[in-house]
Amino acid sequence: MSSLRFDDVACWRGGRLLFEGVSFALGPGEAAIVTGPNGAGKSSLLRVAAGLLEAAAGTVVREGMVALADENVALDRDLPLKKALRFWARLDRRGDTLPAAMEAMGIAHLAPVPVRMLSTGQRKRAALARVIASGADIWLLDEPTNGLDAESVGRLEQACAAHQTAGGIVLAATHQGFALASSRSVNLSPFVSSEVETRFSTSLEANGFGGL
Amino acid sequence: MWALIRRDVAQAWRAGGAMLPVVFFLLVATLFAFAVGPDAQLLGRTGGGVLWMAALLAALLPVDRLIEPDRLSGVLDQLAVRGHSDESVAAAKLVAHWLSFGPTLMLSVLPAAALLRIDADALLRLEAGLAIGTPALAALGLTVSALTAGLRGAGALGGLLMLPIAVPVLIFGASVLNDGSGSALKLLAAVSLLLTAGAPFAAGAALRAART
Numbered sequence: 001m002s003s004l005r006f007d008d009v010a011c012w013r014g015g016r017l018l019f020e021g022v023s024f025a026l027g028p029g030e031a032a033i034v035t036g037p038n039g040a041g042k043s044s045l046l047r048v049a050a051g052l053l054e055a056a057a058g059t060v061v062r063e064g065m066v067a068l069a070d071e072n073v074a075l076d077r078d079l080p081l082k083k084a085l086r087f088w089a090r091l092d093r094r095g096d097t098l099p100a101a102m103e104a105m106g107i108a109h110l111a112p113v114p115v116r117m118l119s120t121g122q123r124k125r126a127a128l129a130r131v132i133a134s135g136a137d138i139w140l141l142d143e144p145t146n147g148l149d150a151e152s153v154g155r156l157e158q159a160c161a162a163h164q165t166a167g168g169i170v171l172a173a174t175h176q177g178f179a180l181a182s183s184r185s186v187n188l189s190p191f192v193s194s195e196v197e198t199r200f201s202t203s204l205e206a207n208g209f210g211g212l
Numbered sequence: 213m214w215a216l217i218r219r220d221v222a223q224a225w226r227a228g229g230a231m232l233p234v235v236f237f238l239l240v241a242t243l244f245a246f247a248v249g250p251d252a253q254l255l256g257r258t259g260g261g262v263l264w265m266a267a268l269l270a271a272l273l274p275v276d277r278l279i280e281p282d283r284l285s286g287v288l289d290q291l292a293v294r295g296h297s298d299e300s301v302a303a304a305k306l307v308a309h310w311l312s313f314g315p316t317l318m319l320s321v322l323p324a325a326a327l328l329r330i331d332a333d334a335l336l337r338l339e340a341g342l343a344i345g346t347p348a349l350a351a352l353g354l355t356v357s358a359l360t361a362g363l364r365g366a367g368a369l370g371g372l373l374m375l376p377i378a379v380p381v382l383i384f385g386a387s388v389l390n391d392g393s394g395s396a397l398k399l400l401a402a403v404s405l406l407l408t409a410g411a412p413f414a415a416g417a418a419l420r421a422a423r424t
Contacts, residue, residue, distance in 0.1 A: 013424070050293050052423055068293045072286025076219070078226060090215045091294060 002064030002137030003027050004049060004169050009058035011044050018044050019191035020057065024184070031160065031170040031180040036188030042173035043070065045188065046140045049171055064137030064169070069127045069144060075115045082111035085130055092134045101133035104159050106152060121147040132159050139163060141172040153178065213304040216291070220308030229277065230312040233270035234320045240266035241324035252329045259328030260338050260389035266324075267317060267342060268378055271349035275370040278309060278357035279419070288419060299416035306354050306411055313353075314346035334389055341388040341400060348381050348404035351411035358418035381407070 003026065010020035018041030026032055034042045047053040048060060050068045075084040082102070089098045102108045105125040110118065118126065124147045131139050139160070145153050160170050161181050170180055224230040244262050248255060282288050291301050318339055325335045356374040360366040380403045387396035 050289075052289055052292055065295075066293055068290070070286065070289070072284075072289065074286035074290045076223065077285075087215060087219055088290065091291075 001028060002167065002169055003061070004063075004138050004171065005059075005061040006049070007059045007061070009048065009060060010056045011041055011048055011053065012056035013041070013044055013053075017056075019188050022058075022186065022188075022191075024186055026169045026171065028167040028169065029164045029182075031164055031172070031183040032186050033178065033180060033183050034171065034173040034186045034188060035175060036191075037175075040188040040191065042188060043142050045186070046070065046142050046171065046173050049138075050140050062138065065134070066138045066140060067131040067134040067136035068140045068142070069124075069131045070140075070142040071146075073115070073123045073127050075123070075126060077116040078114060080112045081107065081115055081118065081126055084115050085126060085133070088130050089133055092136075094133055094135045097133045097135060098129075101129045104132055104155060105129040106155055119147075121149060121152065124148055125152055128156060128159070132163075137167075138169045138171070141170065141174075143174055143176075144172055145174055145176045145178050213296075213300055216301070216304040217308045217311070220305060221311050224274075224308070224312035229274055230316060233273045233313060234316045236273055237263075237266045237270040237317060237320055238324055240269065241327050245327050256329045256331060256334070259325070259330045260334055261386045262328065263321060263324055263330075263338060264341075264345075264382055264385045267346070268349065268375070268382055270317065271313065271346075271353050271378075272371050272374060274309070274313065275353050275357045275360070275374065276367040278305065278354055279361040279415075280357070280366065283361050283419075283422060289423070292423065297416065298419040299412045302354065302358065302415035302419060303412040306351055306408070306415070309354055310347055310350040313350055314342075317346060318342050337388050340397065341385045344397065344401050344404050345381050345385045348407040349378065351408045352378055352381075355411045355415045355418070358415035358422070361418070361422055377407075 005025040006022050009022045011018040022045065024032060034045055036042055044053060046068065048055050049062070050066055051060075051062065075081070076087070085098055085102070099108065102111065105128050107122060107125050107129060110122060115123070115126070124144070128141070128144060131141070144156055148156065157179055163170060164181055170183075172178060172180065241263060245255060248258070288301065292298065321335070321339060321342060325338065330338065352374050356370045359373065360370050363369060381400065384396050384400035384403055388400060391397070
């Protein structure tokens with residue numbers, strides 16, 4: 001039984017409170033989309049969910065294996081795509097699911113191409129194929145649609161739907177149109193503190209720029 | 213973890229990085245012979261110590277690319293998400309680093325010893341000392357690499373950090389050359405064991421601290 005639960009979670013990063021009091025719970029087959037403006041802490045929330053960052057307060061409960069696709073592809077640049085992906089499939093002990101996952105993201109024909117020759121969108125699709133092949137219960141997708149064409153977004157939505165049908169969990173951070181079946185929304189905009197702007201404008205006023 | 217060791221060794225050889233310390237080592241041996249001149253006795257007497265120095269400096273060369281590329285490309289994050297502890301990742305990287313550095317260095321001692329007129333008896337002691345001492349050099353290199361990953365000027369800083377800690381290895385390693393009783397070899401083994409056993413924990417802690 002896979003589940004992902006945030007209980008009153010706060011995240012402190014770089015001497016600044018990104019968000020606090022975030023609570024949600026996802027069970028098998030459920031999905032959530034994290035929304036919020038740039039810098040609201042969407043990526044940090046995913047890193048907290050992945051266990052890469054400690055929550056400053058609150059508890060995060062994960063049941064099941066986690067797979068993460070963020071802005072770092074983590075593939076050896078000089079290796080052909082298939083070999084680079086197979087390294088991770090081997091670590092996950094899931095070599096047999098890789099061809100199907102590459103097919104699902106439409107990168108099967110790129111198998112012999114070195115990773116450094118791939119375009120941004122193709123690399124993104126490779127990272128997503130790794131998530132699909134991992135067989136993990138909880139998918140954490142950071143800006144999964146960045147650099148993807150419309151067809152690839154469709155493929156990803158299909159893969160997510162299949163994953164949810166099989167009892168998996170999807171948590172995606174995005175501010176672009178990305179449709180997940182029966183998903184709820186985790187909105188981080190209330191936590192965007194206007195403190196920085198306020199302080200900045202006050203200091204401007206104090207310096208005599210108030211009339212500008 | 214075998215997969216990680218295999219990948220790291222393959223990567224070191226593919227990028228030519230494994231040959232770099234060896235070429236550097238041979239170059240230092242050659243330069244020393246040129247600088248001191250053709251006095252065979254003097255060369256033979258000082259050559260062993262010079263080769264130990266050269267080995268130590270050669271161990272410094274790969275320090276800036278043992279950890280940093282994997283941190284930057286997200287490989288370390290992906291390993292952590294999969295539940296591999298930072299200590300076991302560091303241990304695997306230590307084994308891989310020694311495999312691509314220790315044996316080749318010990319092999320390149322043979323031509324270097326011929327250049328410096330080191331006799332067979334001293335050569336045997338030198339090789340025995342290196343066999344015991346190179347794991348310690350690899351361990352120091354990895355720890356410093358993990359500590360300086362992501363910093364500007366990591367290479368120079370790495371040298372400043374690593375060389376003072378390597379002094380015991382150098383002292384006991386060079387003493388092995390003129391010591392028939394074998395006690396220097398035992399002390400070298402003790403120092404090497406301490407450094408090698410401690411490195412995965414120190415480097416693992418550094419990897420954890422660098423993850424933000």
